[in-house]
Amino acid sequence: MIRAAKKTKPSGFVTMHKHKPTEILLATNNAGKLIELRGFLSDLPLRMRSLDDFANVAEVEETGATYAANAELNAAGYTRQTHLWALAEDSGLEVTALNGAPGVFSARYTEQQEPSNSAMKKYWARYMLRP
Numbered sequence: 355m356i357r358a359a360k361k362t363k364p365s366g367f368v369t370m371h372k373h374k375p376t377e378i379l380l381a382t383n384n385a386g387k388l389i390e391l392r393g394f395l396s397d398l399p400l401r402m403r404s405l406d407d408f409a410n411v412a413e414v415e416e417t418g419a420t421y422a423a424n425a426e427l428n429a430a431g432y433t434r435q436t437h438l439w440a441l442a443e444d445s446g447l448e449v450t451a452l453n454g455a456p457g458v459f460s461a462r463y464t465e466q467q468e469p470s471n472s473a474m475k476k477y478w479a480r481y482m483l484r485p
Contacts, residue, residue: 377401381414381432381442391441403438411435421445421458 378400380391392402405411414431418424421444428442446460 375439379438379440381440
């Protein structure tokens with residue numbers, strides 16, 4: 355799910371200035387997602403920034419119960435910190451045999467941020483499944 359901070363004022367969103375943006379923050383630490391988002395947006399007349407461009411930006415805590423809620427938290431939180439429009443996303447691993455678990459709690463499940471392969475190994479070991 356991808357969300358962006360917008361001019362409107364729904365709960366959790368940041369009101370931006372009434373001018374057209376010249377820059378946008380792609381609010382992810384995932385290099386693959388950055389490449390993908392830059393490709394999707396390449397036709398837009400925007401300078402695309404990443405979180406790596408900002409040394410003092412604190413990670414936004416993903417406390418939402420849904421991917422959309424976490425994406426909104428990220429977009430609003432990074433917009434507040436950088437004063438740029440932000441495009442954010444959230445995703446997770448949903449295993450059919452586990453009724454969609456761990457889902458939105460994928461990152462929290464592993465107790466720390468780890469590369470996807472390490473997280474997958476924990477899931478397989480936990481449920482004694484073999485890839």
